[in-house]
Amino acid sequence: MDPRPLFEFEAVRVDGRTAAAPRLDAVSLTVPAHGITVVVGPSGAGKSTLLRVCNRLDVPDAGTVRLDGQDTATLDVLALRRRVGMVFQQPTPFPGTVRDNLQVAQPGLPDAEAAEILARCLLDPAFLDRPATELSGGEQQRVCLARTLATKPDVLLMDEPTSALDQPATLGLERLARRLADDDIPILWVSHDLAQMARIADHVIVLIGGRVAHVGEPATLTSTAPPAVRDFLGGAATAEERGEP
Amino acid sequence: MNSDIGWSGLGISAALVAIALGISAWQRLGVERTLLWSSLRAAVQLVLVGVALHFILAPNRSLGWSWLWVGGMVVFASLTVWLRARDVPGVLPLALVAFSASLAVTLGVLLGLQVFPIDARTVVPLSGLIVGNSLAATVLVGRRVYEELRDKRPEVEARLALGQSAHDAAQPYVRSSIRSALIPQIETTKAVGIIFLPGAMTGLILAGADPLDAVRVQIAVMYVVLASVATTTSIVGLGVARRLFTSDHRAVQLTRKAD
Numbered sequence: 466m467d468p469r470p471l472f473e474f475e476a477v478r479v480d481g482r483t484a485a486a487p488r489l490d491a492v493s494l495t496v497p498a499h500g501i502t503v504v505v506g507p508s509g510a511g512k513s514t515l516l517r518v519c520n521r522l523d524v525p526d527a528g529t530v531r532l533d534g535q536d537t538a539t540l541d542v543l544a545l546r547r548r549v550g551m552v553f554q555q556p557t558p559f560p561g562t563v564r565d566n567l568q569v570a571q572p573g574l575p576d577a578e579a580a581e582i583l584a585r586c587l588l589d590p591a592f593l594d595r596p597a598t599e600l601s602g603g604e605q606q607r608v609c610l611a612r613t614l615a616t617k618p619d620v621l622l623m624d625e626p627t628s629a630l631d632q633p634a635t636l637g638l639e640r641l642a643r644r645l646a647d648d649d650i651p652i653l654w655v656s657h658d659l660a661q662m663a664r665i666a667d668h669v670i671v672l673i674g675g676r677v678a679h680v681g682e683p684a685t686l687t688s689t690a691p692p693a694v695r696d697f698l699g700g701a702a703t704a705e706e707r708g709e710p
Numbered sequence: 711m712n713s714d715i716g717w718s719g720l721g722i723s724a725a726l727v728a729i730a731l732g733i734s735a736w737q738r739l740g741v742e743r744t745l746l747w748s749s750l751r752a753a754v755q756l757v758l759v760g761v762a763l764h765f766i767l768a769p770n771r772s773l774g775w776s777w778l779w780v781g782g783m784v785v786f787a788s789l790t791v792w793l794r795a796r797d798v799p800g801v802l803p804l805a806l807v808a809f810s811a812s813l814a815v816t817l818g819v820l821l822g823l824q825v826f827p828i829d830a831r832t833v834v835p836l837s838g839l840i841v842g843n844s845l846a847a848t849v850l851v852g853r854r855v856y857e858e859l860r861d862k863r864p865e866v867e868a869r870l871a872l873g874q875s876a877h878d879a880a881q882p883y884v885r886s887s888i889r890s891a892l893i894p895q896i897e898t899t900k901a902v903g904i905i906f907l908p909g910a911m912t913g914l915i916l917a918g919a920d921p922l923d924a925v926r927v928q929i930a931v932m933y934v935v936l937a938s939v940a941t942t943t944s945i946v947g948l949g950v951a952r953r954l955f956t957s958d959h960r961a962v963q964l965t966r967k968a969d
């Protein structure tokens with residue numbers, strides 16, 4: 466375990482539409498400051514909410530979220546969001562060229578720097594002049610990642626970023642994430658896809674019904690899991706067998 | 711005055727409604743009832759307004775009555791905006807502020823700089839023009855800002871996630887909404903005189919005024935309308951956008967009404 470985790474959740478609760486069913490309940494966990502941490506769980510488990518409280522697009526109704534030991538509620542929220550970049554489930558290109566998109570993140574960003582960021586996302590510099598909304602889904606999602614990198618974040622939140630992509634684009638984005646994580650940008654990645662978890666995770670958090678059900682390393686995850694979690698992960702082995710012979 | 715058509719003249723002009731009724735019956739349009747009802751209703755409404763204005767515009771009447779009339783107009787217009795854009799949060803107080811501010815600005819210029827004298831004969835009709843002509847644009851902007859920010863929420867949140875403030879994140883959508891509400895007004899201003907003769911001018915000429923005087927009044931009126939539409943739409947547009955974010959730059963959860 467790291468001496469200093471990236472995120473620390475302490476008894477975090479986020480209320481839902483009805484008080485009876487909170488979206489997150491008594492969530493205490495730590496996210497290590499390196500590698501890719503994958504949050505898995507069935508739909509409605511609160512995975513996206515967990516991510517959204519990290520950059521305060523949602524705020525906890527109780528409990529504390531700390532980044533590098535600092536309570537995020539005490540930080541300037543706009544500065545926090547530039548430190549904690551986020552890529553969403555659906556690509557969200559803004560109208561205009563790819564350059565325009567990057568300049569929303571970093572006004573006045575010079576082309577040389579923009580090209581460098583695109584290269585990190587395996588996009589040719591020629592993309593700068595292309596209308597962002599006319600790119601393919603996979604390209605759009607990489608532009609969104611590039612746009613996020615333009616704020617020079619310390620950490621990336623990825624909210625099911627491949628759910629709108631086909632298989633080649635999915636694998637491409639996963640490889641990209643691996644390189645960024647190896648370059649020392651830790652990633653918190655939400656997925657409902659257990660095969661994907663098996664491919665990219667260094668650490669795993671299993672969320673069920675708004676609560677942390679299990680935490681572990683992918684290799685030993687199933688063997689150390691309590692029975693309820695093993696039922697959920699049961700899908701992992703079969704999906705893995707099917708997807709990766 | 712040579713333009714006084716008198717009650718008998720009014721009766722004769724009512725024969726024109728009969729023409730419309732005849733056409734409706736002949737072509738089986740089935741609108742005879744509403745046609746008759748609307749014509750009657752318009753006549754009654756306008757006669758009532760005429761009686762009220764007759765009282766307000768009487769010589770030596772206190773100007774307070776005019777301002778009371780203007781206040782009533784602002785309230786009525788704001789209620790209309792609210793009725794037509796009821797799901798937009800906070801639209802009623804915003805409309806009240808917008809119409810009041812637009813009146814303050816435009817009347818401030820026109821009366822303050824003595825373009826028109828401060829008189830019941832100027833205050834009441836000018837206020838009517840200002841409020842009446844900005845009504846549709848105000849409704850449009852309120853609805854559009856709300857719908858844009860609701861339907862493009864993923865895009866808006868992506869902007870927030872990049873560290874943009876709520877104001878900056880909303881700006882592209884507010885700007886396009888205000889533009890789309892202003893453009894028809896600008897187009898109308900361009901076409902004036904060529905395609906149609908506007909109401910104020912037509913009225914003045916019918917009432918026997920010199921066409922050049924009528925034109926001067928009409929030009930002033932058009933400028934007033936442009937200014938008032940710009941004022942009300944920007945106040946309502948920015949105000950609605952503000953209501954859709956929290957003070958710590960989060961998008962307010964909006965539920966789409968099942969319809």
